Amino acid sequence: MGEFELIRRFFAAAPCAQATEGVALGIGDDCALLQLPAGEQLAVSTDTLVAGVHFPASPDPFLLGQRALAVAASDLAAMGATPLGFTLAITLPQADEAWLQGFARGLSQMAQNCGLALVGGDTTRGPLSLTLTVFGRVPAGQALVRSGARAGDLLCVGGELGDAAGALPLVLGQRQAQGEQADYLLRRYWAPQPQLALGRLLRGKATAALDISDGLLADCGHIAVASGLALHIELEQLPLSSALQAIAGTAARDCALAGGDDYVLAFTLPPEHLAALQAAWPATVVIGRAMAGTGVELLDASGAVIQPPRAGYQHFGSSGD
Numbered sequence: 001m002g003e004f005e006l007i008r009r010f011f012a013a014a015p016c017a018q019a020t021e022g023v024a025l026g027i028g029d030d031c032a033l034l035q036l037p038a039g040e041q042l043a044v045s046t047d048t049l050v051a052g053v054h055f056p057a058s059p060d061p062f063l064l065g066q067r068a069l070a071v072a073a074s075d076l077a078a079m080g081a082t083p084l085g086f087t088l089a090i091t092l093p094q095a096d097e098a099w100l101q102g103f104a105r106g107l108s109q110m111a112q113n114c115g116l117a118l119v120g121g122d123t124t125r126g127p128l129s130l131t132l133t134v135f136g137r138v139p140a141g142q143a144l145v146r147s148g149a150r151a152g153d154l155l156c157v158g159g160e161l162g163d164a165a166g167a168l169p170l171v172l173g174q175r176q177a178q179g180e181q182a183d184y185l186l187r188r189y190w191a192p193q194p195q196l197a198l199g200r201l202l203r204g205k206a207t208a209a210l211d212i213s214d215g216l217l218a219d220c221g222h223i224a225v226a227s228g229l230a231l232h233i234e235l236e237q238l239p240l241s242s243a244l245q246a247i248a249g250t251a252a253r254d255c256a257l258a259g260g261d262d263y264v265l266a267f268t269l270p271p272e273h274l275a276a277l278q279a280a281w282p283a284t285v286v287i288g289r290a291m292a293g294t295g296v297e298l299l300d301a302s303g304a305v306i307q308p309p310r311a312g313y314q315h316f317g318s319s320g321d
């Protein structure tokens, strides 16, 4: 199977590559053409996933397809953008039909879930790696940036934290666990649901937002720096799933604070918007507050500052490789 047949069979013919609104020209030409409504801006984000670094060396291709796109689409959610399309640059060690079929199915399932169309890409041979670029649209001036938080805003998250970190020992085969709770955590790792609807609800309300990919503490640190203030997080308020508590035990909180890969939104919100948001997105939880100062502080139930666990994952930092 040559490169062009591979592209045609597994990507151009995939359900996610079929014509949709906003895509004036899809796969097959030198560029795709995306159509933006008047008054809207294009939101663009790229993510690379490398075998053995971002996922186990020989993953299930269906699960990998789902997860790769979910990770990329989560950045659109974090900007409050409406999904338009994505490109896929894939490097493969060989053209294995069963593998490609499974991968394309997983990709298409998540694409449908998110409302994203595959509009182009590149296909090369080499060690397995994926680069996905997602495109979305957002009314001019309404994108959710990291720099707008103000003292007095509530610090909120859009759902339970730490599940993906809790699943990691299972994903890596370092630990065996069976049953409903283990399955739940594995689903949260392999098929995170980008919080696109929440992102759109936050337009014009949240003062800053991002998706938690590197861990709550590390990512809140980004908002604190960009907005020039301090964020206080109340340890007791962190929402933890019962599955995470059952599987990770006393490490559940550390998973929530420092574990990456949650793809839940964290955002700052003026208190007057909280009631309406909780009605529209019941999983919203207030975990702290923005105030004058710098950095991220962790408080116990009595309000005393406590020492956080290790910070989030960094590829070139002292805690990563």
Ligand code: ADP
Residues within 6 Å of the ligand: 007, 011, 012, 026, 027, 028, 029, 030, 031, 088, 089, 090, 118, 119, 120, 121, 122, 123
């Ligand atoms: P070019 O040589 O002009 O860069 P290619 O031969 O690489 O084009 O690709 C042909 C067409 O197939 C282009 O429209 C490209 O976007 C698309 N394409 C290539 N690889 C993929 C892929 N993995 N997924 C989706 N579309 C792809």
Ligand code: MG
Residues within 6 Å of the ligand: 121, 122, 123
């Ligand atoms: Mg090319």
